[in-house]
Amino acid sequence: MESIWAVVAEGMSAAAVVGVAQRSGLPVEAYVFGDSELANRVASYGVSHVHWWSDEQTLPETLAMSLASRAKEDMPTAVVSSDQATSRVLLGAIAVVVDAAVAHGIISVAPSDGGVKVERYVADAEAVEVLCAPGPVVCTIADGVAEAEPAATPAPIEEMEPEQNGSIKVLSTNEEGEGANGLQDAERVVGVGLGVGSKENVALAQQLADAIGAEVACTLPLCDNYHWFEHNRVVGTSTQKISPRLYLSFGSSGAPQHMTGVRAAKVIVAVNTDPEAPIFRECTYGIVGDVSKVLPAFIQAVSK
Ligand SMILES: Cc1cc2nc3c(=O)[nH]c(=O)nc-3n(C[C@H](O)[C@H](O)[C@H](O)COP(=O)(O)OP(=O)(O)OC[C@H]3O[C@@H](n4cnc5c(N)ncnc54)[C@H](O)[C@@H]3O)c2cc1C
Known part of the structure; x- marks a missing residue:
């Protein structure tokens, strides 16, 4: 059955990512990378299923390779995420492995005539550009798109095993770096x-x-x-x-x-x-x- 993936790795854009995926009209499979609060929040937006990796023991780079392999098996119609660093790492790997078209700053995505149609604003948001691709599309969403609303029943959450697939690992941590600033x-x-x-x-x-x-x-x-x-x-x-x-x-x-x-x-x-x-x-x-x-x-x- 056709489906669309909502890949959520940042809390602030979670509802917007799911919102765009839902408006495709396809069942939304959510792939969440973060803490349990984020997984619960995404589950409340009316998606079909949440696959959740805690970010405590999994690097985005190792998850990227596993997500890409899953995407190759499932072949979702489209994969939607935010235009932020972690999401871009995940989307990049998926796009290469499934040989998808890529589109950034989209406001909508939907199946169309056996392919996929995406829309995005151009010319300072005075026009909407419509693009189509014959196969799967991996896309980042535009700022300010309508967000998903909480649904009556939360989706099941499947907690996934930490990914340590050896594609990359942390060698050391420099504690004198600039650090996270919140x-x-x-x-x-x-x-x-x-x-x-x-x-x-x-x-x-x-x-x-x-x-x-x-x-x-x-x-x-x-x-x-x-x-x-x-x-x-x-x-x-x-x-x-x-x-x-x-x-x-x-x-x-x-x-x-x-x-x-x-x-x-x-x-x-x-x-x-x-x-x-x-x-x-x-x-x-x-x-x-x-x-x-x-x-x-x-x-x-x-x-x-
Ligand atoms: C390739 C490229 C990438 C860039 N990437 C970034 C980026 O990531 N982030 C970024 O920020 N910029 C980026 N820039 C720079 C960007 O183009 C602007 O030059 C910069 O954002 C302007 O900074 P500003 O608003 O502080 O300064 P200005 O444009 O000089 O504005 C200062 C403002 O302060 C007002 N002002 C003056 N005095 C007062 C006062 N006493 N009280 C109240 N208001 C006052 C003025 O009216 C003016 O509007 C990039 C530029 C390029 C070319």
Whole structure:
């Protein structure tokens, strides 16, 4: 029987990945890599079955090879996942082994005339491009697609054995590395751009973040040109994508290369002195104002 795979390796995009898979009209087999909470959440979205690997004893790279072999046996019509690092590792292996077509940033996928049809936005989302492939398609979803809703009955969860297939293994762990900074899982993020203007204001941004339990992110020039942040704090095209519930942006223009990394945030609040700044076209709430004045006002407001 035809089916579609939803591969979920990141919590923030789980509902969106399943949502796109469900709208194909095919039964959705979910392949989850993460903790039990993530597996339970995916099971609640009305999928047929959840195959769950805990990320405690399995590397994404070893899982990738096993998932690819399974995909070769099952030959799903399509495989859908998010455009984030772990998912891309899993999808890459599957695509090669099943000889699938690949498509990124899709908004829909469905069987069509014996093949597969996918749609995605082009021209700044002013048009929808329709692509078709004769065989299976492996795809990443676009930001902001409709999410799956919880279903009445949760799907069965099958806990899978850890994958240690020898394709790759950890040799050592350098504890002096930059380390995880929590940005990928953060519910709230305070983002700063060049308009932050001074290290004193960066400290205020950190103070605000501490007060609301947020992580701090930045635009590329604050790392590359000013070295005020480590590279793992930069968000955007060439770095990382995040999807917090709240993104508070102080002094960023809203360059496309930065916005690609934050567009999946549920609510974006932007502060900028320039009323014409592009970020005001993409935010949920905009404040035309000076970071030096608005940041202290935010800190005062949240400390009440
Ligand atoms: C190939 C490529 C990849 C890139 N990848 C990334 C990436 O991954 N991430 C990324 O961030 N960028 C990336 N960039 C850079 C990107 O194009 C922009 O240059 C960058 O995001 C702009 O950063 P910014 O908004 O901090 O600075 P600017 O664009 O200079 O904007 C500063 C803003 O601050 C406002 N401002 C000034 N003073 C104040 C004040 N006192 N109070 C409030 N607002 C004020 C200004 O009005 C302005 O809008 C990439 C560029 C290229 C070419």
